[in-house]
Amino acid sequence: MELAAERRTDAHDAVDEELPDNLDRFPHPHLAVDVVLLTLQAGALHVLLLRRANAPFAGAYGLPGGFVHVDESVAGAAERVLATKCGLQGVFLEQLFTFGELDRDPRGRVVSVAYYALVPATALAASTSRDVVVARVEVPWSGTVGGPVRTHADGRQLRLAFDHNRVLGTAVQRLRGKIDYAPVGFELLPAQFTLADLLAVHEAVLGRSQNKDSFRRRLLASGQLAPTGRTRGGAHRPAALYRFRSPRSSGRRPA
Amino acid sequence: MELAAERRTDAHDAVDEELPDNLDRFPHPHLAVDVVLLTLQAGALHVLLLRRANAPFAGAYGLPGGFVHVDESVAGAAERVLATKCGLQGVFLEQLFTFGELDRDPRGRVVSVAYYALVPATALAASTSRDVVVARVEVPWSGTVGGPVRTHADGRQLRLAFDHNRVLGTAVQRLRGKIDYAPVGFELLPAQFTLADLLAVHEAVLGRSQNKDSFRRRLLASGQLAPTGRTRGGAHRPAALYRFRSPRSSGRRPA
DNA sequence: AAAATAGTGTCTGTAAGACAATATAAC
């Protein structure tokens, strides 16, 4: 056993100069992508999960994922998974972390490059099937400490396949760390939104209430918001609707 | 060509339930790790590079790297590369980014999980060989904009193998974004250091001069520094030596 | 004493938190 491992290892190391076809037969880790698709529903962070039809973890819920083909980039594989399994294109999608522990997949050696996607809740309305669940994410830690999270759907807590709970926890951690200085909150909202909407997003992501006044001042001063001139009437005084001003179109644009 | 790709792809996707040994023979991406080992020399950021003996890019310099074996974790592979090729253990080592473009390795399909390591310059004194160069990193962009960097050794600019320039640029970008809120500056210094030392680290990493007064106040107020009681005499008034106070040993510890 | 660096004290501008006051809609 030890000897076999040593010999295989040495052979693989010897390919520094070349990777001929026959060396592809040497066992090397399989490579997969997993996508943490986050959205906001009822003021709470939610994640898209798929019910697994096959072993391992058949019947359990897991993140949408798939193997990386030899003729596609890793980012391309993530986009393909998002399109194929979630029916989504052109949404915010960013690399999260690569999970490479030995025992993370009972089928064998599978390293997974995790991505996280952010979409407005409206984008998910169509893609609701029986095996698709959008589960509420409950984060039992504060700040960017990190750690496991809990997922709830239909009133009960879900146990996720593989190390997907850890992947999801890492995604929440990343999002929390990023929302304060990067324009990612907009990705969870429709094109037009009020400041109260955006504040609710930040509060849901960060897990604690935010100061309303300084939030308004900060966002308005940041130049990231462009007023649309329109308002949205709720029960009382209507709030002004804004849209995200992309960095490239910083100037005024035709109405 | 198209048909063959289609068939292989489908076969690989069908392994959702199992990964039997014979399916390992289906071509799947090779997985490697690359380590960006950063240090500080003469007040400038430096990176450890290895002269490549073999093709491709024979004679050029590249980051230390290696393939991930099936019997080790990805992080373990990074540690092995760091130990084997740099003779270093127990240093700061963190995952950086996974580079998965199709054409990044002329030998074939190789996805690389990049790590970055931070070591004090003293740790590299021993491991100086002919094929090892510690090149100065020149960063032509400000802030955390990102982009290509330049590497200089022996007065001339180096051209790096593969996409290693991009990997290095990403490491610098990550370090710049992290040094302001995470205790990583210490990793580039010996155990005991003065506030001027630490300021020099921040200035070298960030590429611009920092305010001395507020830096002192901020660091002293952060609780991350523990005075050693000792001083280090330079040409004139000696400065107090501090050590990094790790979060877990927040209390006083026996002298 | 002069020079050079370490460290302290103080003033100022900026931005966030707190909170009061005003504006605009539905009812």
Added chain:
DNA sequence: GTTATATTGTCTTACAGACACTATTTT
């Protein structure tokens, strides 16, 4: 008018930048 939310204005506090001043060493 009353109510509820949106928006603006003001006061206070915290902290970074700037700079003057003091402290401690070598020469």
